[in-house]
Amino acid sequence: MVGAVPRLVIAAPASGSGKTTVATGLMAAFTAAGLAVSAHKVGPDYIDPGYHALAVSSPRGDRPGRNLDAYLCGPERIAPLFLHGAAGADLALVEGVMGLYDGAGGQGELASTAHVAKLLRAPVVLVVDASSQSRSVAALVHGFASWDPEVRVAGVILNKVGSDRHEELLREALDQSGVPVLGALRRAPQVRTPSRHLGLVPVAERRTEAVDAVRALAAQIRAGVDLAALLTLARSAPRLPETPWAPPVVETSRRPVVAVAGGPAFTFSYAEHAELLGAAGAEVVTFDPLRDEALPEGTRGLVIGGGFPEVYAPELSANEPLRKAVAAHDGPIAAECAGLLYLARELDGKPMCGVLDATARMTQKLTLGYREAVAIGDSALAAAGTRVRGHEFHRTAMEPGAGATAAWGFIHPRRRTEGFVQENVHASYLHVHWAAEPSLAQRFVERCAV
Known part of the structure; x- marks a missing residue:
């Protein structure tokens, strides 16, 4: 059914929390499980979608990573562009940009991850860098979940967890937050992606290493994240009423x-x-x-x-x-x-x-x-x-x-x-x-x- 696409937005409190790592790993893990996954990125970023496309590549066919930018394209086109890109998919995963509520400078929520999540009516999974905190994580998550009632922060994935005891403390703190913990990931230097002056090194420049890194990410996600719970959450997203975007066709006898x-x-x-x-x-x-x-x-x-x-x-x-x-x-x-x-x-x-x-x-x-x-x-x-x-x-x-x-x-x-x-x-x-x-x-x- 058009508009009935299971979907999640993968967000974070701030840049550097690990949302690209988690989002790419989730895309690869769900694809390896046999699902057709549609990959999307909030904002103008060109590099992350390259890793997304690699993660969702399967014998069932390749899909490009696509961008959803409410500043560049206008808020009214976000859902149509999403439905166009997600056509035929079993699941769509949308990686956010910067912190959840960070948008175009001086223009409120415009082009923020929260803005796109609302336009898509999508549940948000918050990726939290837990490396330097324990009980305080509950205050952090509570603040993000309650800041905008229209944004449904429906789960947390704890990233950069130091030990079993650290994870236990984090889960205890979050028990009373009302936001379930859907995964906990240990620090994993072996799956880091190299960066340079404009961000990550693109897939096209390191494809063999990128393939290995994406596989390692998928394995890490499978070991530390409740994929079944995430899929159930994605399927709870309501149907979108918009019509999928389509490029306007021009009838012509010449094809330059x-x-x-x-x-x-x-x-x-x-x-x-x-x-x-x-x-x-x-x-x-x-x-x-x-x-x-x-x-x-x-x-x-x-x-x-x-x-x-x-x-x-x-x-x-x-x-x-x-x-x-x-x-x-x-x-x-x-x-x-x-x-x-x-x-x-x-x-x-x-x-x-x-x-x-x-x-x-x-x-x-x-x-x-x-x-x-x-x-x-x-x-x-x-x-x-x-x-x-x-x-x-x-x-x-x-x-x-x-x-x-x-x-x-x-x-x-x-x-x-x-x-x-x-x-x-x-x-x-x-x-x-x-x-x-x-x-x-x-x-x-x-x-x-x-």
């Missing part, structure tokens, strides 16, 4: 080839983007700028999303045949963040494609946050005046930061121009979720079909 950058250097992409391009009439083909020396045959458009070109600058630079092919490409190009760097003249002194007369370099400054923006001029991606909400997340800088015609004019949180529009190129640091503005994909494919 749109090449989408992938591979270890370009791992940041929302699953809905390829679906939107396909529905708009494109034949979507993936290429790897690290290894492929030519663009896919018949390429009319290029989509180069986010990732870590700064990590792979020497290898990207060494692939001169592809750099020249990109520079010679005369069709539409839509580039975000990593794609912007790849189109520059050079990155950290290494030659790139030279499509843009700009240079890029690593810095110590982290640029991070939600943005509201408007398209400055007409481009292959957006008509002038198109308003979007996006997200910036990088430790690099471009010189100059904007072209003669900028890609976007930021209107919140502060006004400035950013990015480049020239001929058929639209390149910017701003990550935009196209499901909120399907006209972007449609316009891009239309330009590719000319």
